[in-house]
Amino acid sequence: MFLPVSQRATALRLITLKKRAEFLRVRGGGRWATPGFVLEGKVRGEAGADGARFGFTVTKATGNAVERNRIRRRLRAVIRKIDARHAEPTFDYVLIARPAAATRTFADLEKDLEQALLRVHHPQRGKRRREVR
Numbered sequence: 001m002f003l004p005v006s007q008r009a010t011a012l013r014l015i016t017l018k019k020r021a022e023f024l025r026v027r028g029g030g031r032w033a034t035p036g037f038v039l040e041g042k043v044r045g046e047a048g049a050d051g052a053r054f055g056f057t058v059t060k061a062t063g064n065a066v067e068r069n070r071i072r073r074r075l076r077a078v079i080r081k082i083d084a085r086h087a088e089p090t091f092d093y094v095l096i097a098r099p100a101a102a103t104r105t106f107a108d109l110e111k112d113l114e115q116a117l118l119r120v121h122h123p124q125r126g127k128r129r130r131e132v133r
Contacts, residue, residue: 017055030120034112036101041120052087
């Protein structure tokens with residue numbers, strides 16, 4: 001079935017964070033944990049943003065170099081696969097891998113990322129607010 005361009009789901013363009021200062025700045029934003037990774041996200045203050053930017057942290061605790069590279073490739077593939085509507089173009093995100101990212105199914109990683117993006121953008125959704133007395 002052919003859909004017009006306006007109705008097609010657009011793939012997300014992967015722009016990565018490179019500098020340590022960019023990773024540290026994201027630390028102060030929203031955070032959501034899943035079995036395969038922890039997603040941190042924060043609004044970027046730049047007006048002319050190209051799109052959402054992603055950073056990856058895969059520590060030695062997740063395995064040897066081969067396993068860490070495999071996890072990093074899997075997380076990049078999941079980000080490329082999700083629809084661009086899930087990621088805000090003015091946000092920076094950091095995915096901190098957990099050891100389960102190597103064995104978790106690709107479909108589960110994709111669902112986890114979509115849920116984590118929703119939770120980072122809307123942190124109060126699903127939580128009860130405490131009443132102020």
